[in-house]
Amino acid sequence: MQLAFVGLGAMGSAIAHNLLASGHALHVFNRHAAKAEPLRAAGATVATSPAEAARAADVVFTMVADDAALKAVTFGEQGIAAGLRPDAVHVCMSTIGVAAARELARQHASAGQHYVSAPVFGRPDAAAARKLHVMAAGADADLQKILPLLREVGQSANAVGPDPWQANLVKLIGNMLLVSMVETLGEACAMAEKTGVSPAKVVELLTGTLFTAPPYQAYGAAIAAKRFQPAGFALPLAQKDIRLMLAAGEEAGVALPIASLVRDRFLAARAAGADANHDLAALALVALSEAGLKDR
């Protein structure tokens, strides 16, 4: 199959390499052209615009930073929409807002084009190892076409429902669960440390028995060790997702006190110096600081 991939950051590159390695013909585009070179070396064709990449493809994947970037590569001049073939599908893997996904689907539909939202769970290392979990939503025929492709790049790819935004909602809900867990682990470790119990021991005891989900173990260990860099899931990206979740809640009329609480913790973490080089685990800086504990 002819594929296109637009947006070659850490996540996008990893997925694109895997698609190429699986034997697909791949046309790639990235705003900063240099990032496309390793893929060219591996056999991909480098396009000069999203439209050009799209023209050649049965399926066009996008993995860009945010709503604004997605709109630019899709509906900007020489964007994907300008090149997308009537039978092709645009698959957006970025974590975007529910309203943005709805708008994207609407615009593609009004142009007679196919659109699927397929956000992923997993850090770049998981992407490289084909360990992503993908949530896909869109028209059934489109899902039948792309789910096999998504299963090549992830350990699971599931159909969420017929409306693309539904996959984005599930992704945002998942990240709300994740951030809630991280905040709670931060408070737990602050409590342990201040009372003189080893946070690492507490985390080990709890994640070794009851709280066995991988993110408990990964974030618990990182927070207990105060290992806030390098960024696996960069803190500002997680902050963005909570912002999108709150916006979705606002639109739907659903109060989300947990998301509101962590929204403020993110702001405090940022003000304390946590930036794009810091992992989501650095959210714990706030709990530690409020307990009067040094962060190192």
Next chain:
Amino acid sequence: MQLAFVGLGAMGSAIAHNLLASGHALHVFNRHAAKAEPLRAAGATVATSPAEAARAADVVFTMVADDAALKAVTFGEQGIAAGLRPDAVHVCMSTIGVAAARELARQHASAGQHYVSAPVFGRPDAAAARKLHVMAAGADADLQKILPLLREVGQSANAVGPDPWQANLVKLIGNMLLVSMVETLGEACAMAEKTGVSPAKVVELLTGTLFTAPPYQAYGAAIAAKRFQPAGFALPLAQKDIRLMLAAGEEAGVALPIASLVRDRFLAARAAGADANHDLAALALVALSEAGLKDR
């Protein structure tokens, strides 16, 4: 070994039966004597007071409802302390507060007696199936003596540290993680339902991939199905544990915003009718109600 067991509610009875089935001689006591009869039928000796049960035993287990009940059976007239042999160990399996555990240890120590805190994770059905996770803390020699016994009644029994209250802290932290998870799942399901996405589907997708810890699956499924009864982990008991955690945080000088948030959600759930017949999952009633959703 000669064992005693004081407090034969759902949890205590299940553990006591397992100890008996493992071949230990068992002396039991319960305030309401009727609850001791099934154990008598199974071969246990029924004592007329905690002191009498203790007098016969190398290890005395207690599993009672709260701090007040524990004080009564331990230091009340004809309490455990009045019968405990100098070489015996009192093992408290109840979820009690950090301050109460410290006070209990202090009083036993001043009487030259041995005390270990060994709270457990798991519902009565897990206790019956020897699937509990036990956290034990106390003097090393005491732990060496009782950990093998605890492993007979649980799937794991871990040493936390030399001070009994440390095990209670780990238990409270664990329950804070649990309640935080349940609250977040409640908000997630409210969001899904109000936007027209199946909460059961969202829970299945998330707990089948990333959030695989058993409590995510159990509470997620219950909340999605609005199955709030019968009580596995009764809501008022979970509420009590958050109260104890907040008290521990207050004593230690650690702010616990997540615990504070759920504290209020428990009060709102209680005011909405959730009582001892409701499971912790019923905490989600508040998120559903705030979203304007009917609870059934």
Next chain:
Amino acid sequence: MQLAFVGLGAMGSAIAHNLLASGHALHVFNRHAAKAEPLRAAGATVATSPAEAARAADVVFTMVADDAALKAVTFGEQGIAAGLRPDAVHVCMSTIGVAAARELARQHASAGQHYVSAPVFGRPDAAAARKLHVMAAGADADLQKILPLLREVGQSANAVGPDPWQANLVKLIGNMLLVSMVETLGEACAMAEKTGVSPAKVVELLTGTLFTAPPYQAYGAAIAAKRFQPAGFALPLAQKDIRLMLAAGEEAGVALPIASLVRDRFLAARAAGADANHDLAALALVALSEAGLKDR
């Protein structure tokens, strides 16, 4: 002086009538023309577009519902900017966001036009009685020109600073103080009622002694009496202001836990049925409901 007034809702009409009664020539415009008729009857000239109203005026006031409406009447086709004379000043009295105010000032400046933000505190009845408090920010020369006019329609008009958005920030901060007070009064009245003490008595005792600011008295009495209609300050408008405050905090990197908390309470109040016919006092519905109290 020749004045123009665009936006003739309850607030705008009241202010416009007062300007007219003070002897100024007044050109008015409202999207729904019928609302301009009482002013025409009182002597105002009704324009067919914001541009036409602006062309005639030394000062153009706007009082519209939100950021979107303001952009439309200002920079839309036949908007104010298309008619504003180089020496005239656009005075925006609406409660708009900090970013929107900054953008509005930027656009007017790039067109060589004068812009002042002058949001007001007070309900329509206060506007009618010339009891508003006005906060104005902008270039000093512009403020010198308009402050006397603003003092004609309010009991106070103060200069905040040289940048228009500063007045909007002060307005948003004021409304955050107000909403925080209302939420706290709601919790206070829930507590009083549930313990069997008269909320009206508690409010009377506290606002008669220590908490003597007029909003304490007005909102306290309304909440104690569960008098949530008619809308003085309509609940959805107050909700909008908290949303704008949170956006300003997000942009500035300032955590605002109080604003976050009430954000969720607004959503819950809306889901419980509070709409544009309800006063901000109806925020107390949430505290009452969470305490298990009927709202009537």
Next chain:
Amino acid sequence: MQLAFVGLGAMGSAIAHNLLASGHALHVFNRHAAKAEPLRAAGATVATSPAEAARAADVVFTMVADDAALKAVTFGEQGIAAGLRPDAVHVCMSTIGVAAARELARQHASAGQHYVSAPVFGRPDAAAARKLHVMAAGADADLQKILPLLREVGQSANAVGPDPWQANLVKLIGNMLLVSMVETLGEACAMAEKTGVSPAKVVELLTGTLFTAPPYQAYGAAIAAKRFQPAGFALPLAQKDIRLMLAAGEEAGVALPIASLVRDRFLAARAAGADANHDLAALALVALSEAGLKDR
């Protein structure tokens, strides 16, 4: 009238001096005897125990630090209850918990003694200036007897109701309103400072117009100036009152999200170094710190 006064800290001494100056015979007692000397010099009789002070009096006032101190001076050995005459009234002016007040009333009643709760609003300087606001609750006959006395030491003294704890509830509610205001002012000033607007100017504009209650002005000015010492209303005492309010809410089954939020802010302020030498205004340290602002 013969009066007794037990508890001669800053508040108690100021009130006692005023009672003496009003011409009453006064018997005083303080645990640390030195604090009684200025009153002896002014004409008071210094007793050697609360019981001795009580024996001489028609009305016995107490103003001590907390629930524990109150129990000690009242029901301890040689406590007030041991000396209180059958027709005399014990008037407790301390801010104590609702449950403690109920228990105190119960014990006095069971001894056939009269008890009134009469907590006060105001700092020591207000006490000295007879500017306190007093809330009194108890049997009507007792209130008739003591309200005139209370009016001698305050600018207002109001009857709350027939049950003493009701006055304590009103006091706690009042302090919840106060602390909520202070927290919100802290966030407001953080927002102003970080965006480059003068917090002092913002406070002046808002408290000069709409938020005119004296505490807005006093705390607003202190926070804007980052003047956190000396302690007028010491931060740990305000923290204690929020703790008592939360306990009352817990007992009554009323969620109090505002109180829960500030509970955590107090803990964070304490961990950041705010102690008994700091004023309640120092709560703003947390909002400033979370915004990345230096506190000086």
